Amino acid sequence: MRNKLFISVCCFAAILCTLILSLLLFVIALNGAKAVNLRFLLSDSRNFGAEGGIVYQIMGSILLISGAAFISLPIALGTALCKSEYIKNTVLQQISSMMIYGLNGVPSVIFGIFGLLFFVNFLNTGISWFVGSIILAVMIIPTIVLAAYQSMSSIPAIYRESAYALGMDKWKVIAKVILPQGIHGAVTGLFIGLARAIGETAPVMFIATAFSGAKLPDSLFQPVTALPTHILALAQQATNSQALLNAWGTSLVLMLLVFSLSLSALFTRVTLQSTGRR
Amino acid sequence: MSAYTGKIGNGYIIISTFASMGIILLILCVLFFNSFAAIRDVGWSLFTLTWNPPHAQFGILPMFYGSLAVTVISLVIAVPLGIFTAIFTSEILHPGYRFSVKAFLELLAGIPSIIYGLIGVAFFSVWVGELFHLQSGRTIFTAAVLLSIMILPTIITLCDDAIHRVPQKYREAAKGLGLCKHEVIISSVLPIAKPDIIGAVVLALGRALGETMAVMLVIGSIDKIPAPFYNLLAPGQTITSKLGREITGSAFGSLHFSAMIFMGIMLLVIVLALTLIAQYFSKSGQRLYE
Numbered sequence: 001m002r003n004k005l006f007i008s009v010c011c012f013a014a015i016l017c018t019l020i021l022s023l024l025l026f027v028i029a030l031n032g033a034k035a036v037n038l039r040f041l042l043s044d045s046r047n048f049g050a051e052g053g054i055v056y057q058i059m060g061s062i063l064l065i066s067g068a069a070f071i072s073l074p075i076a077l078g079t080a081l082c083k084s085e086y087i088k089n090t091v092l093q094q095i096s097s098m099m100i101y102g103l104n105g106v107p108s109v110i111f112g113i114f115g116l117l118f119f120v121n122f123l124n125t126g127i128s129w130f131v132g133s134i135i136l137a138v139m140i141i142p143t144i145v146l147a148a149y150q151s152m153s154s155i156p157a158i159y160r161e162s163a164y165a166l167g168m169d170k171w172k173v174i175a176k177v178i179l180p181q182g183i184h185g186a187v188t189g190l191f192i193g194l195a196r197a198i199g200e201t202a203p204v205m206f207i208a209t210a211f212s213g214a215k216l217p218d219s220l221f222q223p224v225t226a227l228p229t230h231i232l233a234l235a236q237q238a239t240n241s242q243a244l245l246n247a248w249g250t251s252l253v254l255m256l257l258v259f260s261l262s263l264s265a266l267f268t269r270v271t272l273q274s275t276g277r278r
Numbered sequence: 279m280s281a282y283t284g285k286i287g288n289g290y291i292i293i294s295t296f297a298s299m300g301i302i303l304l305i306l307c308v309l310f311f312n313s314f315a316a317i318r319d320v321g322w323s324l325f326t327l328t329w330n331p332p333h334a335q336f337g338i339l340p341m342f343y344g345s346l347a348v349t350v351i352s353l354v355i356a357v358p359l360g361i362f363t364a365i366f367t368s369e370i371l372h373p374g375y376r377f378s379v380k381a382f383l384e385l386l387a388g389i390p391s392i393i394y395g396l397i398g399v400a401f402f403s404v405w406v407g408e409l410f411h412l413q414s415g416r417t418i419f420t421a422a423v424l425l426s427i428m429i430l431p432t433i434i435t436l437c438d439d440a441i442h443r444v445p446q447k448y449r450e451a452a453k454g455l456g457l458c459k460h461e462v463i464i465s466s467v468l469p470i471a472k473p474d475i476i477g478a479v480v481l482a483l484g485r486a487l488g489e490t491m492a493v494m495l496v497i498g499s500i501d502k503i504p505a506p507f508y509n510l511l512a513p514g515q516t517i518t519s520k521l522g523r524e525i526t527g528s529a530f531g532s533l534h535f536s537a538m539i540f541m542g543i544m545l546l547v548i549v550l551a552l553t554l555i556a557q558y559f560s561k562s563g564q565r566l567y568e
Contacts, residue, residue, distance in 0.1 A: 006460035010370055013362030017434065020427060021386050027397060028389075078294025086291065098554065099299045105553030106305065107488025109518050110546050113525060113539065114305045117312050121530055141298050171287040199390025202490040202518075206526055228392045228491075235396045235495055244400060251393045262388050266381060 032252025035245045041253070044215075045225075050234070050243040054250055056215050060129070060224030061257070063217075064208065065198045067133025068140060069190060075137075076144035077186050081174060083145070084152040084182075104142035109202040111135050116206045130220040132208020139203060140193025144186055151185025152178055184268060191265035195258050201228035227254040309543040316536035324540060329501040331528070336537035338544070343503045344418060344514040345545075348493060349486045351422035351510065352429060357479055359426075360433030367434065368441040369463055376442075380435060387431040395495035398424040403496050410511050416498035418514040424492050429482045436481065440474030441467060477559035484552040487518075487545065494519035517545045 043053035079100075087093050115135040119125045155178065163173045210223040217224055227250055234247035316324065316336065326337035367379050402424055407415025444467050452466040468475075498513020501520070505512070521542055528534040 003458040003460045006463070007370060010362045010366040013359050014366035014371075017359060017363045017430060021382075021431065024386070024389070024397065024427070027401070028393060031400075074290075075294040075297055078291045079298040082291045082295040096295075096299060098557075099302055101553055101557050102550050103298070103302045105484055105488075105549055106302070107490070107518065107545060107549055109488070109490040109521050110305065110309075110542055113521060113542050114308055116525065117539070118304070118308050122308075138301050141301075145298065169284060171284040174287065175283075195388050199388070199392065201390070201392045202522060205522075228390055231392045231396055232491065232495075235392075235399050238399045247396055248400075251396055254390060255393060258388050258390060259385055262385055266384070 028248070028251055028255055031245075031248035032255075035249025036252055040246075040249055045230070045246075050237065050240055050246060054227065054230060054246075054253065057225045057227045057230045057250065058253065058257075059216060060209070061198055061227045061254075063224055064129060064132050064136060064204065064226055065194045067130060068136035068197050069194060071134060072137035072141050072144060072193065073186065073190055076141045076189070077148060077179075077183075079141070079145045080148035080152055080182065080186065081178065083149050085170070085174060085178060100142045100145055103138070104146075106139075107202075108139065108200050111139050111203040112206045115203065115208075120207050126221055127207060127210070127223045128221040129208050129217055129224040132204040132224075132226075135203050135207060136197040136200065139200070140190070140197050143193040143196070144189035147189025147192065148182055148186035151188075152182035155181050184271070188265050188268045191261050191268060195261035195265065198261065199228055199254060199258050201232055205229050205232065227257070306543070306546070309539055309546065313536055313540035313543050315531075315533060316540045319533060320537060324537065327503065331534040331537075334533065336533070338517075338537070338541050340501050340503050341515050341517045341520050341541060342544075343507070344497065345487055345516040345518070347418050347510065347514065348422045348425060348497070348516055349483060351419070352426035352486055353479070353483060355423065355426035356430050356433055356482070360430055361437050361475065363434050364437035364441055365463060365468075368438045369459075369467065380438070383431045383435040383438075387435060391428065391489060391491045394424055394428050394492040398492055398496040406511075412511060414498065414513070416496050416513055417511050418497060418504070419510040421493045421497040421514075421516070422510070424496055425486050425489060428489065428492060429486050432485065433478060433482050436478030437471075437475050440471040440478060443474065444470045473559045477556045480552050480556040480559065484549045484556065487552070488549050490518040490522045494522045499523055517541050521545075 040053040041058070042055050044056060045054060046052035083093070083096055087096060112135070115131055119131040119134070120127060125131050159177050159181075160173060163177045168176065204226060205228075208223060209226045209229040231247050231250050231254065234243045234250065237243045238247070320334075320336050324336055324338055326335070327339050328335045328337045329340060367376070371379065398420065403415035403417075403420050405415065406412065406417060406420045406423075448466050448470060449462055452462040457465065493516050497516060497519050499515055499519060500513040501515045504510070504514060521538060525535075525538055528538060
């Protein structure tokens with residue numbers, strides 16, 4: 001009897017969660033589908049985003065995360081290599097993990113404020129998409145480091161030992177053995193990180209984006225418009241039904257971008273596992 | 279040739295490691311440096327109840343109260359629901375479905391917070407307003423409910439990992455003693471998974487405290503503790519929503535700005551502490567997704 005009660009409580013919780021979460025997806029998809037069409041995707045926004053499309057917002061978001069990817073991947077890869085191949089001391093290893101987890105836990109709005117203080121005011125860069133890319137890169141570094149470190153540290157010791165036995169020096173072992181096996185983890189982490197980065201509003205809204213009017217930048221130090229900040233601007237004029245409709249359309253586009261990045265991550269992880277075991 | 283490659287390689291690795299480790303210290307230093315004016319000039323008066331920049335009153339307690347209230351209520355809703363659902367997905371549901379359930383949850387955990395904010399503005403605040411006959415549905419309660427839905431996928435997927443990681447032999451031993459399914463779960467599986475579950479909840483707590491966009495759009499933005507302090511159907515303000523709304527509105531270098539940064543550094547320190555506690559509890563977990 002109590003067994004049945006417990007099981008049914010669990011089932012009830014699961015059904016409730018599924019309902020809530022599916023309703024969420026359903027609401028976004030249904031409202032978004034009303035707004036999204038080819039013209040919406042390919043035209044410029046007018047009247048502070050309440051009319052027109054989101055082509056520059058899409059490009060701006062993609063620009064921001066491509067910049068972030070190019071900055072974060074090499075740094076994170078180096079850090080992961082250092083953690084897996086160089087640091088042998090347990091205390092140092094723990095300190096480095098603490099730093100990485102700490103950075104991973106920093107709230108996104110703090111990144112935005114840091115960018116505002118350090119880059120925009122102290123280094124006097126002005127509001128610029130490149131600063132936004134740097135901040136997003138910093139934000140996703142821990143994710144990439146952890147993923148790359150995990151796949152590097154799961155390389156069997158015998159691979160390294162055989163490579164050293166062949167007379168390779170440390171850097172050659174890294175280039176020929178560790179990197180080819182560890183790069184998949186880094187790429188998985190990169191996709192997970194980018195999926196998070198593209199949807200973040202708080203880090204970029206003070207430092208990288210203009211709410212409307214900006215087109216494609218022609219230098220590193222110009223603002224862009226991005227999808228999340230566009231939704232924010234439209235959500236604040238939610239009484240205007242046309243603005244709200246455009247906000248739903250933008251949300252759907254943003255969500256599809258996030259999902260495609262997450263699915264790429266899932267895909268690389270699955271292929272990584274199968275090639276790793278071969 | 280190879281000697282040079284080695285040197286360049288070593289240099290690259292050392293520089294990138296210092297860059298990624300040092301940035302957290304840089305963030306702390308920059309924030310502390312900029313909040314110093316407020317610490318020096320306002321001092322202990324920072325911890326008072328009135329926030330009124332034109333009269334040089336910078337009490338940050340209302341924002342603390344808002345953050346605390348929103349986070350606690352959202353956890354009270356999301357944690358029991360999440361743990362029961364995790365028990366369902368890991369112990370009751372057929373293991374064949376596990377992959378698709380996990381994929382679904384990870385996708386949901388990735389929905390950007392601004393979209394939750396939009397849903398909050400368009401539906402939740404309207405519903406809350408009509409349900410309780412309020413002038414405006416933008417209240418602490420609305421923000422808490424929205425936040426609980428937001429952290430639900432994270433809690434479920436982390437707790438599911440924690441329960442799934444309990445070795446099969448404990449379940450078999452407990453079953454061998456003649457225990458029913460619920461007794462196996464309650465008396466054998468959950469106690470073993472407990473540290474990881476606590477870690478997951480603490481991590482979710484940190485995420486909820488640091489959440490900005492969704493909360494900012496629905497909380498109402500009034501810098502006061504509601505009249506009876508348990509009146510949750512009143513507008514409030516959290517640290518994050520305050521920062522998000524006001525940081526660009528305050529002049530750089532002013533006392534007002536400095537007090538805002540001080541709030542930011544308090545938030546950062548609390549969240550960092552929570553993150554490290556979470557890591558202490560779940561030593562085995564190297565999580566890639568939050």
